[in-house]
Amino acid sequence: MALQNEAQDDWFERFKEFCMVNPILMGTLTSVVFLIVCWTIRDSLKIKDVREKYVFITGCDSGFGNLLAQRLHKRGFGVIAACLTEKGSQDLKACTSPALRTVILNVTNPRSIANAVEYVASETGKKGLFGLVNNAGRATPIGPTDWLDMEDFHRVLDVNLIGLIEVTLKFLPLLKKAQGRVVNVASVMGRLAFGGGGYCLSKCGVESFSDSLRRDMQYFGVKVSIIEPGFFKTGVTSLDVIEKDLNRLWNRLAPEVKCSYGDKYFDKYLKIQRLSMNTFCDADISKVTNCMEHALIARYPRTRYGAGWDAKLFWLPLSYAPAVVADKMLKLILPRPLGSKRVLSKNQVDV
């Protein structure tokens, strides 16, 4: 006992000495550790009862939405999974149980949205809707900007942004009733735009819409979270779909535009895209659904969730870097058109 006290006194003496020498450093360190511990505890607190709480998820045919529906169903939430296709809905029901409800939803069709709202209102009754997960989305057409026309932009924006806004507006009365939560799926490409087309615009729009929504809805107890996944293997990043659509874009290009890129550009573009997608795309999509689950189950959901190591360590930090740094990095990754300044001047020198 006496020995222990002595050892303790010794340790305490040395600690006191250290603090006396570095009071500011010690104060700062202690505060930082204290804040991290407090934040971690706060972040791990959960809501009490999950049963009798209803969550509506869009885009459940495959990918994040499909896995999230199964996960939340297992946890005991009342899950209403919206699928685009009848087949998607049947497959999801087949691997869960009849207690999981599904509804067919095309987010670009106002009548379809109205139907879904009516169904959810009747299922949830007086309780209202606890969670709305806006997950439905598409990436194609995506490619160099001067390969695209307005129709290409509309096709993505109508689903990812306009559709998401309309679904949210129509469900807000039910969400306010339950003091519920909105979870919107954006992307790292909403923070750092590269690859032309509606995708980056739509995801940037989702970030902005979600920020306004969060600030407007805080008075009603409705919370809003944004998920920012990096690259994951899902239907959205399917190379088959993206390459097929790129073929369509390349084949319809006017001869002078094709000429400015050069014959070899298209094949190089596909090769580099294949290589980078195969390197970057993570097959473990539960990293994304874990964030979505936290946003629904935590007592204090976070405002933003970066999902995946590429998002946390590369894309999101790069989005804070000066534009010139991001431009140089992306230039290293993407192929160079034949008509680019450097190639032209090199050719001139060669001649």
Ligand SMILES: *[C@@H]1O[C@H](CO)[C@@H](O)[C@H](O)[C@H]1NC(C)=O
């Ligand atoms: C979704 O609705 C839009 C607008 O009504 C329609 O053009 C499109 O074909 C529909 N998509 C599917 C997959 O049903």
